[in-house]
Amino acid sequence: MRVVIVGGGPAGRSALAALPQAVLVTRPAVAWHAEPGRVWVEEAGTVRSEAFDALILCADEPLLLSALGCVFEGVRPGVDGAGRTSVPGVFAAGLVCGATRGETAAAQGRAAAEAVGSAAWPALDGAAQAAPERLDPVALASLLEQPLGPGRNEAVLAQAALLGPVLPARPVSLAALAALTPERPVPRPVQPDEGAL
Amino acid sequence: MTYDAIVVGGGLHGLSAALHLVRRGASVLVLEARRVGAHASGFSAGGVRTLGRHAAEVPLALESLEMWHRMAALTGDDGGFRAVGQVKVAETEAELDGLLARAATMQAAGWRHEEIVDADELRRLLPAVRPDAVGGMVCRRDGFASPLRTTLAFARGARAEGVAIIEGARVSGAERREGAWCVSAGDAEYRGRTLVNAAGAWGGRLARHLGEEVALGFSAFLMMLTDRQPPFVFPVVGAAGRPISFKQTDDGHVMIGGGHKGVASLETGALSIDVERLGYSARTALELFPVLAGAHIVHAWGGIEGVTPDELPIIGPSAVQDGVVHAFGFCGHGFELAPVVGDIVAQLVLQGATNRPITAFAPGRFKGRSGLEVAAGSALAQPAG
Numbered sequence: 001m002r003v004v005i006v007g008g009g010p011a012g013r014s015a016l017a018a019l020p021q022a023v024l025v026t027r028p029a030v031a032w033h034a035e036p037g038r039v040w041v042e043e044a045g046t047v048r049s050e051a052f053d054a055l056i057l058c059a060d061e062p063l064l065l066s067a068l069g070c071v072f073e074g075v076r077p078g079v080d081g082a083g084r085t086s087v088p089g090v091f092a093a094g095l096v097c098g099a100t101r102g103e104t105a106a107a108q109g110r111a112a113a114e115a116v117g118s119a120a121w122p123a124l125d126g127a128a129q130a131a132p133e134r135l136d137p138v139a140l141a142s143l144l145e146q147p148l149g150p151g152r153n154e155a156v157l158a159q160a161a162l163l164g165p166v167l168p169a170r171p172v173s174l175a176a177l178a179a180l181t182p183e184r185p186v187p188r189p190v191q192p193d194e195g196a197l
Numbered sequence: 198m199t200y201d202a203i204v205v206g207g208g209l210h211g212l213s214a215a216l217h218l219v220r221r222g223a224s225v226l227v228l229e230a231r232r233v234g235a236h237a238s239g240f241s242a243g244g245v246r247t248l249g250r251h252a253a254e255v256p257l258a259l260e261s262l263e264m265w266h267r268m269a270a271l272t273g274d275d276g277g278f279r280a281v282g283q284v285k286v287a288e289t290e291a292e293l294d295g296l297l298a299r300a301a302t303m304q305a306a307g308w309r310h311e312e313i314v315d316a317d318e319l320r321r322l323l324p325a326v327r328p329d330a331v332g333g334m335v336c337r338r339d340g341f342a343s344p345l346r347t348t349l350a351f352a353r354g355a356r357a358e359g360v361a362i363i364e365g366a367r368v369s370g371a372e373r374r375e376g377a378w379c380v381s382a383g384d385a386e387y388r389g390r391t392l393v394n395a396a397g398a399w400g401g402r403l404a405r406h407l408g409e410e411v412a413l414g415f416s417a418f419l420m421m422l423t424d425r426q427p428p429f430v431f432p433v434v435g436a437a438g439r440p441i442s443f444k445q446t447d448d449g450h451v452m453i454g455g456g457h458k459g460v461a462s463l464e465t466g467a468l469s470i471d472v473e474r475l476g477y478s479a480r481t482a483l484e485l486f487p488v489l490a491g492a493h494i495v496h497a498w499g500g501i502e503g504v505t506p507d508e509l510p511i512i513g514p515s516a517v518q519d520g521v522v523h524a525f526g527f528c529g530h531g532f533e534l535a536p537v538v539g540d541i542v543a544q545l546v547l548q549g550a551t552n553r554p555i556t557a558f559a560p561g562r563f564k565g566r567s568g569l570e571v572a573a574g575s576a577l578a579q580p581a582g
Contacts, residue, residue: 035469035472047472049472134232136346137240137345138422138448140496141450145424162232164468167496167498168495171493171494173492173494174479175479175489177475177476177494181476181480184439184477185473188457188460190414191415192414193413193415196405197368197370197403
């Protein structure tokens with residue numbers, strides 16, 4: 001099982017100590033986007049993806065969890081006592097869960113690491129507060145440009161409650177992204193639809 | 198109450214139809230499954246483009262462009278329309294030859310809106326374009342607008358004139374009874390003399406429900422925005438040889454789109470982006486405009502669009518049902534057409550005919566063929582949006 005830990009604070013280090021084979025993504029590397037089974041990372045002018053079977057998100061990056069479809073309770077991800085989010089294989093611990101004391105964060109990171117591989121998964125409900133008004137993409141871009149922090153995250157998560165995940169979690173260098181795809185991809189075919197009302 | 202028309206779909210085309218219908222004296226109900234402008238109408242690149250259109254679309258696009266230049270009078274808001282022009286860049290002599298051939302074909306048909314420019318004029322229009330670009334094609338009266346703002350302006354205008362718009366009303370059935378369409382949405386049923394199918398990517402499902410199989414698939418066209426950059430480009434830019442649509446907004450963000458696709462679900466409306474394909478769009482943008490080397494992508498998204506095999510929309514009366522008019526499947530380039538298509542729909546509903554040329558868009562044109570493969574057409578490579 002390939003485990004990726006995002007965040008090098010007390011929670012991340014504690015999780016890594018329990019799972020020394022895990023991949024740790026920490027500064028200067030930046031996890032800027034997540035999709036099922038992959039975290040996208042920018043580091044030293046390049047973009048790469050880290051595949052995961054289990055992800056332990058410890059950095060204060062709730063938009064990465066939002067991108068993966070995790071439910072939120074307000075601005076924090078819904079988790080059980082072991083940091084399991086609503087998405088199987090995805091854990092949250094430490095800062096992203098609001099743990100401000102290093103000791104608490106470390107305990108959360110350790111608990112999540114110990115739960116990796118468990119078959120049980122909780123049924124979690126959550127409800128982020130939806131924004132009263134939808135922003136258009138340009139206004140959303142302006143919002144995403146604001147400095148990271150609870151206010152910015154709350155506003156973005158409120159838009160996500162209306163629109164679905166707002167991407168990406170962090171800005172990514174256009175030049176680094178451009179270097180990812182040197183050849184023109186084969187056009188994706190039109191998706192068929194045989195559905196009914 | 199029996200409405201003159203029930204419009205299914207609260208996107209730009211449905212709302213334009215509703216506004217034109219009510220202005221012609223009809224009573225109109227719009228049923229929208231989610232929110233006004235929830236899908237492509239609120240997420241497109243907002244290109245107001247006559248450049249490079251399929252020949253069948255050119256007359257409509259030109260008439261619609263005139264309506265864009267009077268948009269504030271039509272809806273009460275100009276939708277953020279900026280007539281900054283659209284430019285298609287030729288990066289090679291072969292691409293420029295293709296544009297010259299296209300211009301000759303258009304001029305032979307009597308259309309003079311597409312103008313060839315040489316390298317010097319291209320650089321005057323686009324000072325930051327790659328230095329070895331050899332020329333291009335320009336439509337100087339084209340431009341761009343804000344898709345969501347425009348859609349909401351049509352909704353406000355329609356409401357102000359008496360159109361009823363119900364959001365969260367997902368249509369689950371429609372049947373003809375006693376000369377009217379009875380449309381079910383949730384626990385309610387609504388009656389209308391005519392049913393307008395403006396359900397976008399979901400339009401094929403409504404047509405199927407009505408007994409009319411229309412070749413319609415869907416695509417999730419991807420777009421992204423950079424952080425704010427100093428002003429360096431004013432027209433909307435495309436490329437003759439590769440899919441890209443590129444423009445800078447008033448506040449400096451650069452919008453990059455043009456045709457690369459993610460994956461979407463019509464069941465949930467969810468959409469996933471494709472990072473590798475975004476990477477190629479980023480590469481194209483960077484190669485065309487090296488000035489972007491220090492930019493960052495701050496937002497990426499997609500919009501779900503209905504797509505037909507010939508990349509032309511479905512506009513016209515149903516081939517199998519009385520009292521049904523279709524206007525959907527705009528293949529990623531319906532934004533500019535919305536003002537005129539709304540009026541065409543109003544004509545079809547209230548007069549049973551239109552004076553505009555719409556034969557090429559007939560719903561029944563795919564009868565007997567299968568599959569969604571795209572046929573070669575007479576358009577230049579058209580950027581979505």
